[in-house]
Amino acid sequence: MAGQSKAQEVKEQMPDENMLYDLAELFKVFGDSTRIRILFALFESEMSVSDIAESLQMTQSAISHQLRILKQSKLVGARREGKQIIYSLADDHVRTIINQGWDHVTE
Amino acid sequence: MAGQSKAQEVKEQMPDENMLYDLAELFKVFGDSTRIRILFALFESEMSVSDIAESLQMTQSAISHQLRILKQSKLVGARREGKQIIYSLADDHVRTIINQGWDHVTE
DNA sequence: TGAACATATGAGCATTTGTTCATGTGTTTA
DNA sequence: TAAACACATGAACAAATGCTCATATGTTCA
Numbered sequence: 001m002a003g004q005s006k007a008q009e010v011k012e013q014m015p016d017e018n019m020l021y022d023l024a025e026l027f028k029v030f031g032d033s034t035r036i037r038i039l040f041a042l043f044e045s046e047m048s049v050s051d052i053a054e055s056l057q058m059t060q061s062a063i064s065h066q067l068r069i070l071k072q073s074k075l076v077g078a079r080r081e082g083k084q085i086i087y088s089l090a091d092d093h094v095r096t097i098i099n100q101g102w103d104h105v106t107e
Numbered sequence: 108m109a110g111q112s113k114a115q116e117v118k119e120q121m122p123d124e125n126m127l128y129d130l131a132e133l134f135k136v137f138g139d140s141t142r143i144r145i146l147f148a149l150f151e152s153e154m155s156v157s158d159i160a161e162s163l164q165m166t167q168s169a170i171s172h173q174l175r176i177l178k179q180s181k182l183v184g185a186r187r188e189g190k191q192i193i194y195s196l197a198d199d200h201v202r203t204i205i206n207q208g209w210d211h212v213t214e
Numbered sequence: 215t216g217a218a219c220a221t222a223t224g225a226g227c228a229t230t231t232g233t234t235c236a237t238g239t240g241t242t243t244a
Numbered sequence: 245t246a247a248a249c250a251c252a253t254g255a256a257c258a259a260a261t262g263c264t265c266a267t268a269t270g271t272t273c274a
Contacts, residue, residue: 007161010151014162020147021140022212023205028138032232033131040127044117049251054114055121062233064252074211083241083250093211098130100204104181105129139262156221169263171222190220190271 029073030097034058035066039094042076046088136180137204141165142173146201149183153195 014020029035034056041047041055053063067087070076077090089095121127136142141163148154148162160170174194177183184197196202 005158005161006152006154007158010148010154010158011162013151014144014147019209019212020143023208024138024140024143026208026212027134027143028231031131031135031138033128034232036127036131036134037121040121041117044120045113047113047117051112051114051117054112055118059234060251061235061253065232068252080241083248085251093207097204097207097211100200100207101130101133102126104200104204105126105133135261141262166264167221168223168265171220172262175222187271190218192221 026073029069029075030101032066034062035070036098038063038066038070039075039089039098042087042089043095043098046086048081048084048086050084052087133180136176136182137208139173141169142177143205145170145173145177146182146196146205149194149196150202150205153193155188155191155193157191159194 030039037056038052041052047055049063049067050060052067053060056063067076067078071078071087074090075094076087078085078087080086137146144163145159148159154162156171156174157167159174160167163170174183174185178185178194181197182201183194185192185194187193
């Protein structure tokens, strides 16, 4: 172990580069207030695109663009119901991650 | 309650706008692979700036800039030790948040 | 005190990101 | 089938972001 610098040690224990990249990408999705607000809205109940847009006082287009990102990250799911598309939270990871963040900012 | 749209209901239950902004700002900090890598490095042990830079194969300046952001968000702490400044994880929220994200991307 | 070392920081630049605007796709209903 | 409605999407543009380079600040030691 002699001659092994701390930097080298730590470097060797780092997870795979691609994993870290994906992880950063995930947090990046949470890192926008519009998307956070959408997630909080879906916290309450599943909703159509136009309902979300009305809740947040934003255009349908802006919301739709953001929903696409949330869907790609598997944070929300969607199903068609007639002319509308109903979005909902994908799983409880979303709640847990947001709650942890919430604890940090509110303490 | 009649005439109360779903959008209006949800809107009223939304947390304070500024809180949501701060929350997004927090996640934004996690949303960069350099900062994620720094945090993982500090997961192993506290380290000086140059050790971190060597671990991640990046310039001292780039690391220092990112450490400033991490420090402002209270995700890391710092103390001087001679010529060096030693950075370390601020608290266990960091670990918890990252672990939750990790679960999401590795499932 | 001055040189060497460790870190911080401001300016500049290329890249990324979020919104708007216009329009396309898909579904219902008259 | 045509019009109306709900949503998706591409292009364009302004704003934010991360790195580099040069340099400033702070600490140790000869």
